[in-house]
Amino acid sequence: MMRFPRFAGAAAMVALVAACGTTYSIPEAGAAHTEAAAMKFAQATAQGGRRQLNAKSAEQRFSRVAARVEPMGRKYCEALTADRADFNCAVQVEIDREMDVRNAYFTYEEGQPVIRLSMPLLQDTASDDEAAFVMSHEYGHLIGRHVEKQRQQAVAGAILVGVIAGAAAADADLFDANIINLGVGVGAAAGTFAYSQAYELESDTLGARIAHAAGYDPEAGAEFFARPEEARTGAGKLSFWGTHPPDKKRYATVLATVDQIEAQIGLQKVE
Numbered sequence: 001m002m003r004f005p006r007f008a009g010a011a012a013m014v015a016l017v018a019a020c021g022t023t024y025s026i027p028e029a030g031a032a033h034t035e036a037a038a039m040k041f042a043q044a045t046a047q048g049g050r051r052q053l054n055a056k057s058a059e060q061r062f063s064r065v066a067a068r069v070e071p072m073g074r075k076y077c078e079a080l081t082a083d084r085a086d087f088n089c090a091v092q093v094e095i096d097r098e099m100d101v102r103n104a105y106f107t108y109e110e111g112q113p114v115i116r117l118s119m120p121l122l123q124d125t126a127s128d129d130e131a132a133f134v135m136s137h138e139y140g141h142l143i144g145r146h147v148e149k150q151r152q153q154a155v156a157g158a159i160l161v162g163v164i165a166g167a168a169a170a171d172a173d174l175f176d177a178n179i180i181n182l183g184v185g186v187g188a189a190a191g192t193f194a195y196s197q198a199y200e201l202e203s204d205t206l207g208a209r210i211a212h213a214a215g216y217d218p219e220a221g222a223e224f225f226a227r228p229e230e231a232r233t234g235a236g237k238l239s240f241w242g243t244h245p246p247d248k249k250r251y252a253t254v255l256a257t258v259d260q261i262e263a264q265i266g267l268q269k270v271e
């Protein structure tokens with residue numbers, strides 16, 4: 001049993017609003033970017049299915065790409081989180097050999113940051129640029145602190161529910177703390193939930209910069225998600241296109257970021 005003072009509701013609201021925003025500003029896609037994105041999707045639709053890499057080539061691609069993206073992702077992370085004491089940028093980048101769908105994710109395991117790409121995803125990549133973009137995008141979720149923010153939002157949401165439930169019960173003592181646990185537990189399993197679109201765009205922006213700095217072409221890399229694919233597999237599991245909705249805005253945003261990189265415009269923080 002827990003007692004919730006009335007001001008907890010207001011405090012939770014403030015936390016909720018503060019936790020929703022992105023840390024870095026997302027470059028605005030212009031008409032040319034949007035048009036190019038629509039064309040890319042149309043081309044991908046016309047092309048149809050892809051040739052799948054064999055397992056050995058997929059592993060070699062992963063090793064090649066991780067060797068370049070991991071140090072660059074870590075460097076970006078350390079530079080951008082220098083003001084946060086003890087922020088852990090030493091990500092373990094691995095292949096998820098259990099996952100049978102094409103997907104990639106960032107998560108914390110026992111407090112350690114981990115990025116994993118599934119074998120089916122690696123086998124579906126058409127170039128090193130694509131594998132590098134996906135990996136760099138996941139670094140964006142770490143640097144954007146999306147897991148942490150999403151958790152804060154869940155807690156704030158649960159507290160709000162608690163305040164409402166407490167008020168309805170007239171006696172706050174009747175409120176069950178389990179409701180908080182429920183709120184925190186939602187979508188906690190790695191690779192099984194979607195971030196907000198703002199977080200996806202922020203990760204694409206950061207990912208495009210990391211991939212470019214690691215020597216890859218972010219525009220070619222973003223072609224991985226610039227094609228129509230099912231959000232769920234036949235078994236109902238979320239795929240990469242389910243957890244990373246492949247709308248044209250994402251691709252257009254990558255193009256806008258590439259323009260910024262070429263014009264030597266640095267990453268901008270949201271004030």
Ligand SMILES: [Zn+2]
Nearest residue numbers: 137200203244
């Ligand atoms: Zn993502």
